[in-house]
Each structure stands twice: as C-alpha cells, then as structure tokens.
Amino acid sequence: MSNAINRRRFLQGSLAGAAAATVSLGKNTEAATFEGYPDAMGVLVDLSRCVGCRSCEAACNKEQKLPAPEKPFNDFSVFDEIHHGQKRRTDETRYTIVNRYDIPGREHPLFRKIQCNHCLEPACLTSCFVNAYTKTPEGAVIYDSTVCVGCRTCMVACPFYIPTFRYSSAFKPRIMKCVFCYDTRLTKGLPPACVESCPQEALTFGRRTDLVAAGKQRIRENPGTYVDHLYGEHEAGGTSWMYLSPAPFEQVGIDTTVPKEPILNYVKDFLSIVPMVLTIWPALFAGFHLLATRKDKMAEQKKNEGEV
Ligand code: SF4
Ligand code: SF4
Ligand code: SF4
Structure with missing residues (x-):
C-alpha cells in the first residue's frame, strides 16, 4: 500500500486505524510533510497588514450564528484582557479572536x-476514537457533534489549543471551533466570512499550494519586511492556514516549538507505550456518555410525565 493511500485513509479513519496504518509507513517517510488534497484551500494570514480592527471576529460571529459578545466588536479594550495569565483565546462563543x-x-x-x-x-482527528472529525478535500477540518462522546481528548491533542468544549450543555457534548465556514461558504467555492470582511487584505484565500508560493514570493520581494519563514508550511505536518510575520513568531504568541512532524507520529509513539488505551479509553468514555445521556433522557421523561 502506498504512503499516499495510507495517509489518505488516515484522514478518514479512526485512531486505531490511523495508528495501524502509520505503523506500516517506512521510517524514512514518517517525518515527511503530507501534501494532502492537492486542491485543498487555505488562508495566508499576513500580520504586517492586520490593524486589529476585529471585523473578522464580527463577521465570524454573524456567519456562525454565535452569541453576542459581552463587549461589542468595536471595543478595543479587549486587547488588554488577560485571563489566567494569558491573552484571549477562542472559546465556545468565538471561533476566532484577534490579539495585540x-x-x-x-x-x-x-x-x-x-x-x-x-x-x-x-x-x-487522530486522537478521536469515534471519528467525530473529518479533513475534507476542500481543506476544512469539520466536526460531527452527533457522534462525539465528550471525552475532550481532541482538546488535549491539538497543538494550537483550539477545540473548546460547550460547558453550557453537560449532557449534549459539543466541541466548538472554526469550521472554515465549510457548509455555508467553502463548499460553494466562497471565501470564509472572516476573509471577506477584512478591509486590509490581511487574509488571502486560495489553494494552499498557491498560497505557499505566494507567501514565499512576498518574503522574497519585500526584503526586511518579514521573518524568512512561512509558519504552517511544515509545522504539525503542515496547516491550511499559514502565517507571515514581520516579527519573530514567538513575539506574536505563536508556538515555535510545535514539531514539523504530524502530531500523528507522537500519538502513535504514545499508543505503542500504552496500548491498553485503545481498548480502555473508548469503553470508558462511551460508558460515561451513555450514562449521562440516559440520565438526561430519564430527567426529560420525568419532566414530561409531570407536565401531562
Ligand atoms: S488546529 Fe489542527 S489539531 Fe487543532 S483543532 Fe484545528 S485541525 Fe485540529
Ligand atoms: S473561517 Fe469561518 S468559522 Fe473560521 S474563523 Fe473564519 S468566519 Fe469563523
Ligand atoms: S479584519 Fe483583517 S485587519 Fe481587521 S483584525 Fe481581522 S485580520 Fe486584522
């Protein structure tokens, strides 16, 4: 079986399937960057152009029908907010944020x-044993809440701390994260709402392969403007959203310690150390989920009976 097919299968497969498929990869190919779906789309984020207007945040909020924020989008005092020693992060009410x-x-x-x-x-996706995540040929990583059991393994696995859990509904687990406007725009060939709203053209939507070339060209043609690195070309095995920055990436809060290899390789190593996780983990969380949903249903049934 070719490396490409193994990788492709991984993107649709379960944790166990993914681990098994990866074991069959040759040692010299493990660290290679997977180029993914050749026509997948991406976004190039150019920090030299962003002025912090937060239009992208507002557009995302509207497009994804998220709750109104505590402070309006034209309130720039949010840039001074620090929670638990950290700048703002995405959460269940906001799929994107801008920090200063x-x-x-x-x-x-x-x-x-x-x-x-x-x-x-x-x-x-790799860490999810119920296949709640899918990497689509268009480039989006989407999520299916109907199969999610709320184990939150994905939250721990993501090297960018992105998936957040909707705590407001304990019995209906749901991970909240940016979906690349998959249903409403990407599948129709439209740019994401945040990209369309940016007045500075700080966000460029296009085929990922073209964006890699465009990013490198921008660095080449503007000497002294950017750090000579396109973040996301290789990090974590490559990402669809990539960054250009005029300052060292760590100075804009980007984790430069994220490995170049796909995180899948680390999961595989972890599984080889703790093989029991394959059987215990799914059973444990599926059990919790069943218990929780059963309790929820019983409570609802009792409530309905009381109303009759
Ligand atoms: S950044 Fe990568 S690992 Fe994290 S949620 Fe998005 S697709 Fe998954
Ligand atoms: S791609 Fe869509 S869901 Fe993701 S941040 Fe932009 S507007 Fe929000
Ligand atoms: S809309 Fe564009 S310029 Fe404004 S904050 Fe977002 S990325 Fe930056």
Whole structure:
C-alpha cells in the first residue's frame, strides 16, 4: 500500500486505524510533510497588514450564528484582557479572536488573528476514537457533534489549543471551533466570512499550494519586511492556514516549538507505550456518555410525565 493511500485513509479513519496504518509507513517517510488534497484551500494570514480592527471576529460571529459578545466588536479594550495569565483565546462563543502584541523596539503593535489552522494531518482527528472529525478535500477540518462522546481528548491533542468544549450543555457534548465556514461558504467555492470582511487584505484565500508560493514570493520581494519563514508550511505536518510575520513568531504568541512532524507520529509513539488505551479509553468514555445521556433522557421523561 502506498504512503499516499495510507495517509489518505488516515484522514478518514479512526485512531486505531490511523495508528495501524502509520505503523506500516517506512521510517524514512514518517517525518515527511503530507501534501494532502492537492486542491485543498487555505488562508495566508499576513500580520504586517492586520490593524486589529476585529471585523473578522464580527463577521465570524454573524456567519456562525454565535452569541453576542459581552463587549461589542468595536471595543478595543479587549486587547488588554488577560485571563489566567494569558491573552484571549477562542472559546465556545468565538471561533476566532484577534490579539495585540506590543513588541519592544517596534513603533506600532502587531495584531494576530487566531482560529483553527485546519491541519493537513489534524491531531484532533487522530486522537478521536469515534471519528467525530473529518479533513475534507476542500481543506476544512469539520466536526460531527452527533457522534462525539465528550471525552475532550481532541482538546488535549491539538497543538494550537483550539477545540473548546460547550460547558453550557453537560449532557449534549459539543466541541466548538472554526469550521472554515465549510457548509455555508467553502463548499460553494466562497471565501470564509472572516476573509471577506477584512478591509486590509490581511487574509488571502486560495489553494494552499498557491498560497505557499505566494507567501514565499512576498518574503522574497519585500526584503526586511518579514521573518524568512512561512509558519504552517511544515509545522504539525503542515496547516491550511499559514502565517507571515514581520516579527519573530514567538513575539506574536505563536508556538515555535510545535514539531514539523504530524502530531500523528507522537500519538502513535504514545499508543505503542500504552496500548491498553485503545481498548480502555473508548469503553470508558462511551460508558460515561451513555450514562449521562440516559440520565438526561430519564430527567426529560420525568419532566414530561409531570407536565401531562
Ligand atoms: S488546529 Fe487543532 S483543532 Fe484545528 S485541525 Fe489542527 S489539531 Fe485540529
Ligand atoms: S473561517 Fe469561518 S468559522 Fe473560521 S474563523 Fe473564519 S468566519 Fe469563523
Ligand atoms: S479584519 Fe483583517 S485587519 Fe481587521 S483584525 Fe481581522 S485580520 Fe486584522
């Protein structure tokens, strides 16, 4: 079986299937970047152009029918918010956020939009034993709440800390994250709402392969403007959303320690150390889920009986 087919199957397969498929990869191919679906789309985020207007946040909120934020989108005091020692992060009410970075020696701050990076070999997918995640040929990593049992393994697995859990509904598990506007736009060939709303053209939508070339060209043609690196070309095995930055990536809150290899390789290593996880983990969480949903149904039934 070819490496390409193994990888393709992995994107549709379960944790066990993925681990088994990967074991058959040759050692010298394990660390290679998977180019994924050749026509998959992506977004190039250029931090030199972003002015922190938050239009992208507002557009995402509207497109994804998310709840109204506590502070309006034209309130820029949010850039000063620190929670548990960290700047703002995506959560169940916001699939994307923009943060400000005041960098010593720079006249103006930089702003960075954060969302799911739609990895080519997503760790969220790899770690999910009920196949709640799918990497689509269009490039989006989407999620099926109907099969999710709420184990939250994907939250731990994601190297970018993106999936968040909807705590407001304990018995109906649901992970909330950017879906690349898959249903409403990507499948219709339209750019995501956030991209369309950006007045600065800081977000470029296109085929990922073209964006890699465009990003490198921008670096080449503007000497001194950017760090000579396209973040996401190889990180975590490659991502569909990639970043160009005028300042070192760690100064804009980007984790430069994310390995170049797909996180799948690390999951595989982990599984080889703890093989029992394959049998215990699914059973454990599926059991919890059944118990929780049964309790929920019984409570609902009792309530209905009381209403009759
Ligand atoms: S960034 Fe995280 S949630 Fe998004 S595809 Fe990658 S691993 Fe999954
Ligand atoms: S791609 Fe769609 S879901 Fe993702 S951040 Fe942009 S508007 Fe939101
Ligand atoms: S809309 Fe564009 S310029 Fe405004 S914050 Fe978002 S990415 Fe930056």
